[in-house]
Amino acid sequence: MTRTTSRADGRENGRHKPPAAVRCAIYTRKSTDEGLDQEFNSLDAQRESGEHYVRAQEGQGWVCLPTRYDDGGFTGGNMERPALKRLLADIEAGQIDCVVVYKVDRLSRSLLDFARIMETFDKHAVSFVSVTQQFNTSTSMGRLMLNVLLSFAQFEREIISERTRDKMAAARRKGKYVGGAPLLGYDIDRDASRLVVNEQEAVRVQQIFELYLEFQSLLPTIAELDRRGWTTKRWTTKKGTQRGGRPFNKNTLYGLLTNVAYVGKVRYKHEVYEGEHEGIVDPDTFEEVQRLLRTNHRTGGARVRNRFGALLKGLLRCAPCGCS
Template identity: 70%
Template structure:
């Protein structure tokens, strides 16, 4: 969003300058060494003279040379840490420059990655770029074609760096090396060598959990005993100084710990086990006995199961006091009849005493939600209030997306700065496999991930703006829902509810049910209502 605004301002400046009949040209010159700069007429002067002559030849087009000099003597073209270059960027961003002229492209940069970044800046502010000796001019179609070719090579270069990094990490995994990621309880990461070293206090806790499971043969008693002892998940601090982990264990986190082969001194890479460089915490015999016990008990560690019995609110219902989802389950009686329930995930994983809601009859809550939706469709005041609430939720989501967008923009700026600092080092390190190359590839992957997320944010914002609902939308959607509900198949009923409802909250303390509607679903049902009405009219 901000990029489009910046581009708009840049085009406005370009339009204003061309309307005045002038194109303000800045000449950038560079020399890698200090040698000869003390001479009265040096290499920088020669570059500037050629550029001035070219600008003079375009005087009939309104080109004028601004008096400011942007000379970097004694600076490499392998990075962007150059004082005159930074002043040039500042002039571009302030709207004082319409065109940048250099003697040769490599005077501006010797790095395709840096050059691509510069072209993005130029394009954002509608600034043209000209290379005097190479007939490179982005004001012409041929110049823009050349630019696109160069940018394609830059993208290819970034992908090659990423592939090289992934190959290196795969090779390291096969050799049993620790290649980063979320630390696990029982080990610390050596800040010097990056290897895993045993944390004896935490290792004793890990071994204790394995023994507890063999003793109880069930997850809930072990989780409760771990809570009583005050043991928590791995706590660590990120490079940004943020604290992570240090939370109570649940069934899922305990299952992951009990099934992690890393505790036997090995590493798992794509399903293949390799000997690791780190020491074991749990001997292989104890680890295998725990795996056998888990298989006999049929533990899934909380993995998702199919919606086998057509639970209407599966994935929509959550426990309001705990803030966690409620999962669908059932009990079978001797007569073969099944009784369906929704169970609070917190209660299921940490024991019944941890939740005031615990379990809920599935048929009763599903009937209550359907009845609630029907009652809304019969009352205009409720329809109006519900539509207003839906708009309010959409507004909250818009605000969240805008906040996230601003955060990503700041992070992108920081990452681009990191790329600029590393790129010079990385190009010299290609031949000897330097660490800077790996760091650069990591930065490029993170940049690509953030840019993809920003694109998704923009698409979601457009969708929300397009799907904003009013009272008429809500009335038409509910008009589809009420009359035909009983005639729908269970699968079709589930589809309609998922279209219309975003989430259902239940509070076991007072039996209160809250239903949150989805704007896109309301719009979709409106379309169905319109189609139905046209069919009836025909």
């Protein structure tokens, strides 16, 4: 006697099959590291919201993975984020079925990057959920809404960037320090956001300018700096990382010799303005160095290579090696 098989509507032997488990990864991001040292920070708040959302879907088999994907202090304008890279790697390894975020812009603020991420999601059949913006990425209307939301996120990021550039430009025109790597000869007053003279380093900077005028070329000057053991500015970041303190090369020495900050000025694009800080190099010495740099650039340093005025230089050559 033939036995009738169970119907394919999820019932077997009169009982419902439990829904298949949906492994959910919660991704969180904050653009700055401000406040991340608090016991309960923005990343924790985003994850808590995601966990509540996943628990509300337990009836559909949703489970929250314990692995944390937190990017604190990383912009959403690119994909250079360690937690995002781990998330994508775990997706490609088949360990994730759904990605949950607090808002769409936590995952990305770039349309191009978001398209790449969604391509990876689609390839591995991974769904995407935003806790505060309800949509379904499996429908064309849901994808349209997602792209609209992301367009506004990118627009907001570009507006913020423009405002930041305008603010920095205005500060430069007023001669204010607006950040960047510290300069040899100066320290940074974080409270007043301005450069203050480091007397010991300032003397060294003045001697570097004098050495260049003496040797009249970058390479001999660098050789003398190496002999003296002088290096670039050594400084410590806010995170405690040591930077700088490296031997001079042509680029770093040229950058030092052409920096208008040493005569108390600031540069913005092609314009130079009076700075709030004190200059440490005599303006006449600075201008003399600039003239010599321009001359060497134009002539390739021919005058320096023939500084003693040898009349037959370049005409007489050594028979064995061909040197003049």
